[in-house]
Amino acid sequence: MNRKKKIDQIVRTAGLESQIGEAQTFGTMMRRMVRENKLAVISFGVIILFVLAAVFAPLLTPYTYDEMDLANRLAPPSAAHLLGTDEGGRDVFTRLLYGARVSLLIGIVPTLLSMAIGAALGILAGFAGGKTDTVIMRIADVMLAFPSILLAMVLMYMLGDGLINIFLTLSIVNWASVARVVRAETLRLKELEYVEAARVTGVSRSKILLRHILPNCIPTLIVLFTLNVPSSILTESGLSFLGLGVQPPAASWGLMVNQGRQYLYTAPWLSFAPCVAIMLTVLAFNFLGDGLRDVMDPHLQK
């Protein structure tokens, strides 16, 4: 008896029982990330901070984003103007906060849209196979061959200016890569034994799709979302930097860089402040995405 207890103890210390495994619920995964990946947690905090700053912009600054003060043009950073002023005497910090609204919106809305399109087409291609698969994936190949900025430029040229058109453009640019990943995931899930078993026992195709494939794609989709937001933000900032995205008087970070560029040598803060904002946001989303991928979806790792 005593010896049996001893063996139990050894089994426990050897960590053999952990192989039995706890169920991987969303909660346990999040808890694991919080425990193991501090960087992801900090990044999540930064993102929340940026979103709050964008939402409550008017409360955080005494200025408005288009208030001119010609006596104070191109003033360097000071106590009154945290990040200085631009060529019209407008407060750069204030414009940064308002720019966050546009830039974050552009990061999130088109990403959601492209995820919806990409996921639907990817699952369809993977699940249906055959001709449907070929057609969808060949179109995706074609879309992926375009350099994204050039495709976005042509689309913006075709659709014209405006926030809605930027959303549309970025969705069209990004759906193909989502479709490709989701299709691969669907193909993998389709081959799993329990899906096979469901098929053999005569569960209908639509039920397999809704019960087994779709829910299992969700972790992949969450990870893809966090990793695609920064790429949307980067593409938009590139477009706006070239003067082809958001048009003044609206402000996005990319546009602010573009407008500040002619004063690069006299007032470098004009360009570099929004640059740093873009960088921090992208970095935070990348860290969070990496953290989520580590706990949720081992298949996405190389």
Added chain:
Amino acid sequence: MARTLLKRILQAIGVMLGVALILFIMLRIVPGNPVETLMGEHANQATVDRMTAELGLDQPILVQFFRYIGDAFRGEFGTSYSLGKPVSQLMAAAFGNTLKLTVAAVLFAWCLGIFCGVFAALRKDGIPDRLFMGFSLLGVSVPVFMVAMLLQYLFGYVLHWLPISGTDSWKGYILPAIALGWNSAGSIARLVRSTLLDVLQEDYIDTARAKGLGQMGVIWRHALRNTMLPVLTMMAMQFSGLLSGAVITETVFSINGIGRLAVQAISGRDIPLLQGTTLFATMVVIFGNLLADCLYSVLDPRIRKEAE
């Protein structure tokens, strides 16, 4: 080998045709008659109609498309509305600059990325590892224009080491190449590090060590070539990103390349030029992917064998 290659080439041609078709359709749905834009508001209707017919714009869209493809095969992309010269001529002048820029950027990215990745892997979890990996994450997360402007400001304006813009001498390519290659360098470094760490766990690395090879011999002769396979695949996927970056880099450094031409085409509402440059840049991407595929099968004998 030859058969897979042929299959790959046919696939690439299919993708090219698809690209051309999609591009063509997108640019034809643009509201407004391009001829009116071209001639200004004062042109009378008769002249506009004559020009429209001359440019073939009154034909059905499919006829226009096949005519365009036929012309493109002969190297004809029409005449630029805004610059008044043949698009092919403009692109020929610009292509050399873009090629030099991207090749320099790729070289920079490979050298820096591989060096940092290998070094970080060898010092896993040490200070150099953390430092390099932090830097590489920064590399992947900064927008191209930020690197470009930062380099301009620092090395051009403050230190006066290198020219701020223009390509009068080879020095003019240094900063643009770094700016353009920075992103890829970051992702290459990360991938090299993680792949090399995996490869070093492989059994054949033990065999090589048991043979008496030292650490450097093991890495250079056995580990690196196996590490390069996934890196090459990623590099191929980055071609289109590189061309995107070239558009921005060329704009920042005022380099007369394909990307800058495309931006000029947009501001001049110049459809033939926009169509030509976009089509051409995409062809370059597709060709680059094809090249990477070939290189892959040269490096990996398993693929070569399967193909035979």
Added chain:
Amino acid sequence: MNTLEIRNLCTSFFTEKGELKAVRDVSLTVGAGKITGIVGESGCGKSMLARSVMGLIPHPGRLVAGEILLNGRDIAKLSQREYCAVRGSEVSMVCQDPMTSLNPVMTVGRQVKEAILLHNDVSGDEAERRTIEAFESVGIPDPDKRLKSYPHQLSGGLRQRVLIAMAMVCKPKLLIADEPTTALDVTVEAQILRLMRKLCEDGTGILLISHNLGVIAQTCDDIYVMYAGSIVEHADPVTLFEAPVHPYTRGLMNAVAALNRNETVLETIRGVVPNLLHLPAGCAFSLRCDQCGKDCADRFPEMHSIRPGHEVRCHLAGGKEGT
């Protein structure tokens, strides 16, 4: 002089959870031209013992104590650089899995040639000639054609022959074969073992590691039984199979004998291998041993000789402790 003499070797892994003793106080000898076998379950430290001799202990492991005398010279004290000169030329190793132990992107000829050029000052042509010779000596058909093959083009048996050729090409004094036949078919296994016997005719000592008692019994001149990092019994094959003394060895023999008698209920040793992080204070086998006495749980037994050439690490066996 013995080709290899290991004295009181200890290798440990220093993990976050504490010191993991993979090899504990191992002493053994391999005679010139002899095959010495080490047998034990997976995870008992056999491979770590082999790697300790090769100087290839993976991080975070380290040789803690002991001497490794190769022809009288202690190689445990060598620097990494000096060790590189010894590896492959004086002592070499054949790894477990021939399917993954060859570099997939190099021809097998180049991989063998590399070993020659590394340790000998010869021209490329001479190295190629020697490679062909080595291929012939391990029985690879069409050696000059096979040189240009890539690993994936060869069968498992051929790959193992290539690995053996690579290990033998510099005529080492000691060859360590770590489970050389585990991944192979039974027929190929027999061929490889026969090849091993042939190799030691030139005076090379072989340390053959296996979990398979049958392989060890047919091939070896001398056998060490390993359990939880330490040697528990050492004898020649006949003694070991006819009169095993250590309860663990007896358990192993019973399991094999039951198999031979075609019994439907297999005899097994109850319990599992102890966690090397938390070894019992006394005999490592005490938790699974039917005859476990008071001494066994508290005191780590010494190795003692019960007759010439037969040593046992057990409180209960012969010697002064009494039965």
